[in-house]
Amino acid sequence: MAVDTIPETAVSPRPIAPTRRQQIKLFRIYNHYRLVVSLVLLGLLFVDPENFYNRFRLLEYYQAGVAGYLSLNAFIALAILAGFRPSHRHITISILLDILVMHGLLFTSTGITNGLANLVIVSVAAGNILTPSRMGTFYAALAAICSLGISGWAVLALNEPADDIVRAGSLGILYFAAAFILQNISIRMMRSEALASSRAKSIAELEKINQQIIQRMRTGILVLDRYGSIRLANAAAEELLSGATDNGHTHPEHLMSLPQALKLGLEDWLNDPRKRIEPFQPSPTAHFLQVNFTQLDEDRGDQILVFIEDMSKVTQQAQQMKLASLGRLTAGIAHEIRNPLGAISHAAQLMEESTHLDQGDHQMLDIIRRHSRRVNGIIENVLDLSRRRAANPDLLEIGPWLREFREDFLQTRDNKTTHISLEIHPDLPPARFDKSQIEQVMVNLCDNGLRYSQQRIGEPRISLHADVTADGERAYVDVRDFGPGIKAEDRSSIFEPFFTTDKSGTGLGLYLARELCEANQAHLSLVEDDQPGCCFRITFAHPGRMI
Template identity: 70%
Template sequence: MAPNTAAAGSTGKYTTGLKRTSLFRIYNHYRLIISLMLVALLFIDPVSFDTQFRLPYFYQLGAAGYLVLNGFIALSLLAGFQPNKRHITLSLLLDILIMHGLLFASTGITNGVANLVIVIVAAGNILNPNRIGTFYAVLATICSLSISAWAVLTLDGPGDDIVRAGSLGILYFATAIILQSISRRMIHSEALARSRARSIAELENINQQIIQRMRTGILVLDRQGEIRVANAAAEELLFGIPGAMKTPEPSPRTLPAPLKLRLEAWQQAPDKRTEPFQPTPTSPLLQASFTRLDREPFKQILVFVEDLSKVTQQAQQMKLASLGRLTAGIAHEIRNPLGAISHAAQLMEESPNLDKGDQKMLDIIQRHSHRVNGIIENILTLSRRKPANPDLVNVADWLEEFRADFLQTQENISPPTQIILKSDPGIPAARFDKSQIEQVLVNLCDNGLRYSQQETGERTIELHAGITADNERAWIAIKDFGPGITEDSREMLFEPFYTTDKGGTGLGLYLARELCEANQAHLSLVDDNLPGSCFRITFAPPGRII
């Protein structure tokens, strides 16, 4: 906290210094005008001037010198000279001495120039509201009394001059005391206002940081639906570009088409909750909530965009906890009779008296026994899933290692397995649990090889590591050369127990997406307008903590 306090104090002193300089510039303009007027008066009535003034020559020289001095200071300030406190103090002291010199050379304390000394004392106490301001009043009083006393003693002047000088001295002190009090109050008020402004600025900065770091996307829209303000989460969720709007006044951006449709639906029926949407095929499922900021309907609209995958993940955790308790109870009840059925079928296969019809029935029993056992295994895997233990991973290197390890498990399979590996340059690191994402890739690779073989007769897939458009996140694509996925199957593809393979359990892709969500990654089916299917895993920014 000490550095911040020191910085605040230095900033306050710097601001006070700038204000003092500005006030001194104004004061210098005033005395430049006064010095011009004093010189101009010398040419109005030079005859009476010569007869009435005590030392006309010295008065002329003093007025002209005062004009030259003020002109020089004005030019210096115009050239960029920044006077400090000592310069201002010296200038004011010279003003007091020069003015009293002019009084001495003119008609004395009765001259109207004496009134200008009050302005100098006032200016001094505004510019320096401390003991130096009092010293200005003391010096002016001493000079006025000295001139009056000299006139009375040497020139037989009236004694009223001393009384007048004393009255001026009282006026000098009164001016100093009043202006010092006012100046101190103004300085205190200014310091209080500056402190409050700093507090407001700090709160605004804190609020800005909180809004920018929120996981919920926040948007402010105008009447036409253009984005005026967006936090980083909204940019990432809607456009895949976190932190793109870092300028104070970003240019308006258009809403993604799915969100714009929800906005129009909300404007027609504000009380109705809008449907979830996906801005792009690779984006997570989002939910938008709308509210208006102004009293005038729909002038400014506040939008909250939530990632439903987080809510879904929490719901899945609760569901899996219940599923774990359920499977723990039924696994024993199902596996025991299932094992007995499978064992009995194996014994019957050893019988020499089986005909082809019986053998076909036994094959059906064995195949479906394995399928039921696979379903139980997958459900147990879901219920026993451990929390992600993420590491910061170099995606390109890790994917190459995965390819080598996976090919070793395919050595005895015919036809031989081929995996084409592509890696784009400059891929950022990703944070995920290696074992869980490896399980996802194994599942996707097995599916891709199987469907590629069905379509082309070759077990070939393509693994491609790339980078998102914002250069912030890495992704891995698994491309097969199979028949592809029909439009009817796309919506249900990641639902549990949904499968187009008669021998499948329908839990592989569901489990794969669950594992990706646990690592804050997103698994999606990408339409690349090429034969086959392409699944893409888009990872979270590496700085995000899982």
């Protein structure tokens, strides 16, 4: 699983500016503030006009400045509303204009003693928030110089008291204090936000990696509540449990409910958490599954984590170990068995040439030859299992491959008497498998099907059907014959080694076929339905989730 760590280089050590989106958002808010201020200034001209006429130095210029300031802010607001995205340069010019316009209004009104001087502090503060860099210090310096210039001009030209210079100096100190404090606060906030953003991005990446790992795991994982409702299911869980409806024609996007056997297992575990749940099959064509439950939250216990294991893998490993030992044993004694077996077969051939044999003797010789071939076949099959090579899967389209297989197989049979019908779904997903190994499985199933169909209906006939599983992501192939079928008591044993209902068979054909399917992460099963004969299904693995 992925380790939850944050790279040291993920966070920039010195973020000096807000992000582009933050800048635009903050500037939009600041422009709304400027628009309100300009409207208030314009409104004050009409509230007490006589007072303005008596006190203001250059009233006409002041009125023109207020009207121009309102027009500028209104134009910028309309441009932003229309989708204009101001750049860093536009923001800088806007702050500089604000400082200059405010001091122009101070100059044309009553000077530095006017309350408009307090609005300059807001402009300097906004500039340091929007551009927390050396430019913010320049805003404070420009504002301080303009304030000192206005107060100095008033003292020299208008004989104003020198207190205005002291007030201008105090305002300059406030400008620089606001600049330094807000720069420090803004940088700290942006560093914190950058760190949070970086960690959120890292967590999102880790979550994505973990999601990919969980989805590609071959162990099924479910998250349930205490009532059995599914909160989360990975792809393997859907694939293992969807076998419960693989005969249907629906295409569920997710598992909607638990199989009945799993519900009963959950109830038993809730009653006794120490109890081990017995393996179960979601459907007759599905694998045996082993489930384990655990609580996600020990204190609350409202969510339950379920691990679903495919028991066929454990069974396959045990059988492989058994067959490996059997193969070594067979390889060791094959020579010793074949020598006397060859002598028995040769003696039977010589005896058959004798002219002194009656009908009973010929029957006995036939038994000797038949069972000699059977013993030799058993040895060959076990040796083949012990020498089986690893699968080399390729991504193939099922439809073209199945048509090609049918043509090749018919060439090995009597085309005039052998009938193989073929039905292929038009939208089959591809499958990944070793072509030669699956063809060996298909040959085995087709040979068996033709033989049993011949016994029951008098002609070798089978049907091949390729379709899509209920989850819509995997393909399967059915091989159906028209023979006598398999007895109910034998259905659970047909894939076991050396089990056979045919006196001439070795009992290893279906076992070898299932082993080859499992080597390709496919599954061979017997479909139990009301149709005549037998139907064997090869369900291929999801091509994107094979490991």
